[in-house]
Amino acid sequence: MADEPTRNGADGTSAGDPSGPSTRAGKAVPGGGPPAPLTVQELIARSGGTGVGRRRAERRGAPPAPGGRQPADPAPRTGPPAPPVLPTGWQPAMPSTPPEDDEAPRPATPPSSPSPSLPLPPPLSASPSAPERPAGPPVRRSAAPEVAPERRPTAPPRPPARPAPPATGSTAAPSSPPVPVPPRPSAGPATPATPAAPPAVPDRPRPTPTPTPRPRPAVPAAAPPAAPPRPPAAEPRPVPAFPGTAHPSAPVPGVRRSLPIPPIPGLDVPAGGNSAADPGPGAERPPPSARRRRLTRIAVAVSALLGLVLAYHVALYFYVDRSMSRVDALVTDGPEVVAPQLQESSQTYLVVGTDLPGRSGLASVSTLVAHLSADGERATLVSVPPTAATDTPACRTGEDDVRPPVTEPFAAALLEGGPSCLVRSVQQLTGLRIDHYLAVDLGRLPGLVDALGGAAGCLPGAAGEPTGEQAREYLAGSVGPNGTDVTGAAAAERQRRLLAATLGPGMSAGLVTEPVTLARFLTRAAGAFTVDEDTTLAEVRTLASTLGDLSGDALQTATVPVAAIGSVPAGGDQAAVVVDGTATRALFDAVIYTGRLPEDDPAEAAAAPAEPAPAPAAVDPVPEGTTVTVVPAAVTVDVLDATGGGRTAEVADALVGQGFRVGARGAEPAAVTRTVVRYAAASLELARTVAAAVPGAVLVETPEVGSAVQLVIGPDVAGPVPVDIGTPVPPAAAPTAPPAASSSCG
Structure with missing residues (x-):
């Protein structure tokens, strides 16, 4: 459906007529200057309230005819009106509601107050191949009721859409100009075109006339030509969860995520575990086997037993350590310590x-x-x-x-x-x-x-x-x-x-x-x-x-x-x-x-003869048939009491009565369990005389006594008896050799 041509002046000159006052759709400016741009209200007023098709054509991207209105065809066309031809690559921004029935008229929009003038962009030039139609009275093509103009708020320009396919039987090329649209009458039968509006006043906007709705002719739907299938719009896929987090990124309509959301330290926890050993908090572990449970109980029991044993020994150690008697004995800083x-x-x-x-x-x-x-x-x-x-x-x-x-x-x-x-x-x-x-x-x-x-x-x-x-x-x-x-x-x-x-x-x-x-x-x-x-x-x-x-x-x-x-x-x-x-x-x-014992003195070793003297053989001090060879008067003896009973004086006086001379007298604190006669090797004969005079005494060679002969009184001492030269020495006076130590005892 085409609209009537819009005229741009009071003289009714078509916008596409080069003989008009101006070749652009606009208001005449006194003095012959460039025309001022028309407002939407002025354009609707000049078109006689039938600017819906014009606006729809503009939304579809069809280039309007010069002057805003197109002359009617010289011969009326029969059949349904041809749909407007849109340029390639342009898709009309039509509402998603289905088209209304052609017979049902739309309610007229109540008159509204004039809105401020809005500047329009310059009209597109008509295609040179479009034929010019003479100016004349508009031709009524259908009796469709006129649709009231739509008022839309000012919005930013929409991106271009794909063009709609032309109707079946149309021979117009995509580059052809739009088909002129006849004027829409306000009501009743077709009337001649209204005279042109008076000249626009540049200082104030003109009131917008109220258009009369008219029925829209039914346009048969034609099957569009086969077009290449459009790929389905890819639905936004959810961004996978960032490794180590439990909060996957959710897709946001209109926002494209290129990177995953990093984890928040202290808040995000691993959702599925980091490894096979850590299946995550939600994973269920298989129940342990009977053998594993038995081994676990054994390990726990052994650990408890070892713990008790350890605690017992530690407690015992401290108990014994505290139970020992303690004395203040050490003097580590004494002056007698050497080096x-x-x-x-x-x-x-x-x-x-x-x-x-x-x-x-x-x-x-x-x-x-x-x-x-x-x-x-x-x-x-x-x-x-x-x-x-x-x-x-x-x-x-x-x-x-x-x-x-x-x-x-x-x-x-x-x-x-x-x-x-x-x-x-x-x-x-x-x-x-x-x-x-x-x-x-x-x-x-x-x-x-x-x-x-x-x-x-x-x-x-x-x-x-x-x-x-x-x-x-x-x-x-x-x-x-x-x-x-x-x-x-x-x-x-x-x-x-x-x-x-x-x-x-x-x-x-x-x-x-x-x-x-x-x-x-x-x-x-x-x-x-x-x-x-x-x-x-x-x-x-x-x-x-x-x-x-x-x-x-x-x-x-x-x-x-x-x-x-x-x-x-x-x-x-x-x-x-x-x-x-x-x-x-x-x-x-x-x-x-x-840290060792001293070695032998090297000086003494050097002074020793080349062939050391043979060690004295173990001589029995009382061999068989031994007799006294020294009279008692020639023997001086020291008397020592080892019994602790104070018998030193008693024994000493008895020896004096037998002709012996007594030297030192005293007590022997050392360990002596029997009566012994201590002597050095040089005093063996003197010691035999003492041993013969004191029955039960044992001869013990002791180098540390020097030249003295000592009689140590033991518990088994007997009274002295008289002796003389030739008196036999009792065999019991011979010492007893100590037993050999066992080799296993070291």
Whole structure:
């Protein structure tokens, strides 16, 4: 359907007529200037209210005819009106509602107030191939009712759309101009075209006339030509979730996402897990199998049992550690310590055995000084005679009591002064710094053996693992078959062996699996041990393992060098062991500086003859048929009482009555269990005369007595009998050789 041509002036000149006042659709400007653009209201007024087709054609993109109106065709056309031809690439922006029925007229739009003038773009030029139609009265093509003009708000221009296909039977090319549209009457039959509107007033807009609606002719729908199929519009796909997040990006209409949304730290969690081992919070784990559940229960039970065992042993350790008696014994900064800077890395233990079975007094104390190297691979053990005369520095005997310096038997420092005085006495004698003090009640040591079910070692004279009673007998027999142990070396050696055989297994890791035995042993050990305030149970175990594990050259033993034994000082009544000061100093200096015992003096080795003299054969002091060769008047004898019963004077007076001369008189604090005659090799004949006069006495060669002959009274002493030259010497006076030590005992 085509609209009537629009005229642009009061003279009714067509816009396409070049003879008109202007070739552009606009208002004439006085003075011949360029025409002013027409407003929508003016254009509708000039078209007589039939501008709907014009606007529709403009929306479809068809180029309007010059002047706004097209002349009618010279001959009326029959049949339905041809649809307007739109340019290629242009699609009309029609409403999506279906077309209304041609017979149903639309209601007229009520008159409205004039709207402000809107400038229109310049009209498109007509195609040169379009024929010009003469101006004349408009031809009515159909009686379709006129449609009221639509009022639309001002909106931004829409993008071009695809052109609609032409109707069937139309021969117009896409580039042909639109078919002119006849004017639409306001109502009733067709009337001639209305005269042109008066000239526009440039200062104010013209009122818009109210168009009369008219019926729209029915246009048969023609089948559009086949067009290439359009690809379906791609629906927006959801953006996949960013790895590690639980919030996938949702598509937003009209917004194109090119990147996933990054996760928010602290808020986003993995949606499906990071790996196969982590299936995610929503995944269901398969139930464990019966075998796995059984193994889990076993593992839990074993863990609980191990935890209980560990807690038990830890509690037991602390209980025993707190149960041990503790004393303030150490004086590490004493002035008697030699070269303390050289003893920083090493450790020195003072091991004191008390209440030795079968002994009393000073002889019941056994002392070992154990010096351990820094790496624990070497140890040196030195025993100190309990009756050795030593100088004890001033020491504390209590909280406020200070004992003055004194020269006394070594064991007297402990028995009369206390542990602190004994430590000071050892440091004064050796120059070593005592780091740990350990006192062992040897009377309770057999109980430790019974707690273990036997000592894990070899004791001479014991068959198999020694029992507690056998351990007691072993300690009591330290005096040997001849009943004498003046220096205490035998007691110290047996003490070392028994401690190694008891403490080593009792504090080893192998006893952890026997909690009852371990508890019994440690409980008894806590009652038998006395340590200083700084020594712990672990350090006691270190000493025990050292004594038990080291052997051969790694473990060296020695005794403090002795110059004389049974020496009674002037004005005194008690015999003592005299220490060789020079040899003692050399011994302990070697221990301090090298950690080892001193080697033989190279000067003495060079002075020795090329062929050493043969060692004296073991001579029986009382061979068969031995008689007395020296009269009693030529023998001077020292009388010492080892019984503690004060029988020195009684025996001494009886010897004087038999013609003997008596030298020193006193008490023997050393361990002597039978009557013995001590002598040097040069005094053998003199000793035979004394042994013949005192029945039951045993001859014991002792180089430390020098030229003297000593009679030590034991519990089995008998009264002296008269002797003379030729009197037979009883065979019982011969000493008994000690039993050979078992090779397995070391």
